[in-house]
Amino acid sequence: MNEKITGFSIVDLKxxxxxxxxxxPDFEKMGIGKKLPDIMLDWYFKQTQENVWLGTSPNTRAEMFYRKTEWNEIGMHGKNEIxxxxxxxNWTNKK
Structure with a gap:
């Protein structure tokens, strides 16, 4: 069998x-980028009801993705990341 990792995510509960x-990139536009965060956030919010955050560079596809999927911009982080x-x-109301 020829298996390949097509995507991954890491979330820190602490x-x-x-x-x-x-x-x-060979697996873009196949729905994995939408499904992966859903699985991760479902798991995360089963563990805790604490808000979860992430940072991403401005003017990227990632920024557009998070805006489209109803993440809230709350400021800047690190080296000029949003x-x-x-x-x-918000997560449970999306479901």
Whole structure:
């Protein structure tokens, strides 16, 4: 069998933040980029109801994705990254 990792995500329960969310470019536009965060956030909010945040560079596809999927911009983080947040209430109301 020829298996390949097509995407992955890492969320930190102690820091309440998402460290990574990546999809292999060979598998873009197949719905993985929408499904992966859904699975991750479902798991996260089963563990805690604390807000979760992430940072991403401005003017990127990632920024557009988080805006379209109803993450809230809450400021800046790190080296000029936009900080986005998802609340338990916003997540459960999307479902």
């Amino acid at each position: 820091g309440n933040n998402i460290w990574a969310l990546f999809v292999d 900080k986005f947040e998802m609340t338990f209430d």
